[in-house]
Amino acid sequence: MIRRLRSLNRNEATWLLILSGYAAFLFYLVACGKITDLVHPRMVPFVVFGLAILVLLAVFQSRRVFSRGTESAVKPGMALFVVPFAFAPLSLGSTSAVLAANSRTISLYSSPEPVSVTANISAQSPRPQAAEASPIPARGVIELNEKTYFPFYSELNNHPNKYAGRTIHVTGFVYHGNLRNTDKFIAGREMMWCCAADAVTIGFVSRFPGAAGLKDDQWVSVTGVLDKTEYTDEYTQATTVVPMIRVTSVRAMPKMDFAYVYPTF
Amino acid sequence: MVSRHSVTDKAIDVRLVTLYPLAILGVLFIVIRYVIEGADLTFLRKFALTALSITVEALPFLVIGSLLSAVIHIYVSEETLARIIPKSRVLGVLAASLMGFVVPVCDCATVPIVRRLVGKGVPLHVAITFMLAVPMINPLVIFSTWFAFYQYPTITYYRMGFGLVAAILVGLLVSLLDGNQTKPVAVGRAPEHGHSHEPARGFVGHVGAVAEHATSDLYDIGRYFMVGVILSSLVQSVVPSGLLYALGHNPILSVLVMVLGAYFLSICSQADAFIARTFMAQFSTGAIIAFLIFGPMMDMKNTLMLSTTFRKRFIVVLVGLIAVVSLASGYLLNAWIAR
Structure with a gap:
């Protein structure tokens, strides 16, 4: 029996590109500090954790790039993952003020305490804050x-x-x-x-x-x-x-x- | 496990194709706006910033959810799940509603887990209650709500109380639905190269097996997530910011508006309390609560992600049930306060 030659599986290769693309992009954002232009600093540990998992997934995905597959055609759904990327230069270049x-x-x-109470204002009474120390x-x-x-x-x-x-x-x-x-x-x-x-x-x-x-x-x-x-x-x-x-x-x-x-x- | 995937895979791709016209319309809209507004890229920039920031914010949680789902798939057997889940319908729903204290994750992470649980034969009402309650009744969300409404602690109590009741109620109602209607379409997808299910060997073998399942989950759910992000960003960049506020005056409409807002904005349940806080001065307490309990249970991207697993009819019924229960909570609260 002749073993089929392992050839490039385009679908798996595309997914590898997407996974590593996201990993590289997140790494770039974290490394140069741009990440806090997109998310609150307290979210950064989650991003780093997510990045680590993405790297792991990419490493294991690389083993499948040359796997023989029944379908090697790139799935159309892959294109969706590229959309936020495609617009990234626009969003990172813009300033929040604009x-x-x-x-x-x-x-x-x-x-x-609103000055004019509209008909539908909340019935909650604010908690008194007098006893609290001022940060100022x-x-x-x-x-x-x-x-x-x-x-x-x-x-x-x-x-x-x-x-x-x-x-x-x-x-x-x-x-x-x-x-x-x-x-x-x-x-x-x-x-x-x-x-x-x-x-x-x-x-x-x-x-x-x-x-x-x-x-x-x-x-x-x-x-x-x-x-x-x-x-x-x-x-x-x-x-x-x-x-x-x-x-x-x-x-x-x-x-x-x-x-x-x-x-x- | 392997044989049926080719069929369900195609089914999923066909359903995804029906979303492409939407995505194409969206892109067309952007292009037309660009042509009309000439060099003013503000709209496009807002779309880009919204889409990218939601992606960067939620992707880690989607990845974490996929990972947990893969771990459940490989290490938790159907038998174990069947053993630990209470047989009684009510007990099952009650237990599921408190799982947020065990797995404190938000809604992006619960969908992959729920898919896997349903695939493992967990009763639908238990899985759905889990999905609805966990993003709301969990320590992180309780804390952020309490913090956001520091001056109005009752909001936190209302959110937890009404939220818990809403999730349990929807869970019980789901358990009454006709079994045919609720049957999942496809449960999980094995990688298409048809791997064998030999027990993983060694550390690398175990990690590899988890990675393989996590990556296919990530792709499966991720593409619906992306459609959700694109649509939600479009809504946020198209709908004038003031519109939501303008409608907030009306005591009846305000509750409806806030539920619709929660659906289309797809805000993470860890952040939604802070958004709701900015509406506090204008919207009724009932509207705020409806927003805070509907949002974690359902939004546009979750609806899309659920379509990887459930039939369209069931999803429509589920979204309807959640909406009705949330609206009812809002109106009840308003009526009770106005009493």
Whole structure:
């Protein structure tokens, strides 16, 4: 009996390419830190674990590339796996600010006690928070950086009155939304809960005489004094009291390295 | 195991072909938008970012699910499963509803496991209850819900309570369905080169056997997952962000809107509480709860992934049951609060 020569099984080879392609891509994302542009840092261990399994699967898949198979034609379903890849250059090249300002939901953290109670507002009463320690230092400039953005932002929005008069410094991109043609703009940031698909825009209403002249998407460094204002959400039309920065200085800056704000818990 | 695969394989590919027109329409839509909007790539960028980030976020869990499924396939025998699963219908459903404390995984990982369990002869109502409850009634999700709704702890209680009842109820209802209707189409697929089922030898042999099954599971489920990701990303980049909010005013419509939102957005159950939190000021509590219990049980990509295993009719009935139970929970809660 003549043993059939082992020939390249195109279907198995394609699957090997897809598996190793995904593994290589995930490795690239993790190695150069781009991974946190797509998922929350706490998801990274899962990605690394998934990557390890993919490498393992690819290694064992390589044994089947030259296996004789009844069908060697590439299955059409393989094409589906390539779609997210095909668009990858577009998504990795884009900045969150561009997306946010053009097509995303802007959602300023709604304070627990809405100013105007709409007919259908939740019947839940907020848990009293008085006893809790504030993450914000008692004196000095309130500085929102990579580590402090989320805890400070939540605290300031939960207690819009408490910090009035304090000096604050934030960075973000200019977003006008429904504040266009007023003396206000939003110094916005993208906040990622889990992955970039669920990111929402958050930020601080900033009052500045030249606000209308600022261009959307421009990254700015804003310093000012905290006050509060009523803000009507662009989409929900719900009016809430939010902190407002009376701007003393605003200067343009290059896009931040850490474009996203990651809630920590 | 080997002989029937050629048949079911073809059946799966034929059903997948029916999805291609959808995918082609999607791509056409992108191209047309691109032509109309000229150089403005925002829409395309949003689609690309959404698709890629959901893939990168969920793929590890899909891989983990495939791996667990392969391990069950090789090391857990039908007999063992039959022995440990309670014979009583109610006990079986109850036990399955609490499995999240044993295997705390989210919905991308449960589908491959459920497929395998059904293939191993686990009663359908037990497997379905497992699939519905695990992504919701598990420590990680309870914690993230509690954290997201820190100021409103009752939301977490409602989610767990209504969620558990909903999963059990749907599980029991499934057990009443006609057996013919619920028969799985295809269960697992052996690699097409027709491997033999000799017991694996040595460490490499064992790992190789697991890898082989995991990889075929990953392909089987993965392609439906990809269709789900593509469609979900399209929805997210096409539907104006404000639309969902605009409809939230109406007490009746809001619950329906949130269930539809949960279905089409396909958000992971570990993250959905944070999304729901942003709707809190505007939507009724019932709508929030309906969103939080429907989402983990069913969404667009899960529906597609289930079609690797179940008949279309059963999937429609299942999605319908889950929707009805979730809507009812939302309306009941609203009525009770307004009382």
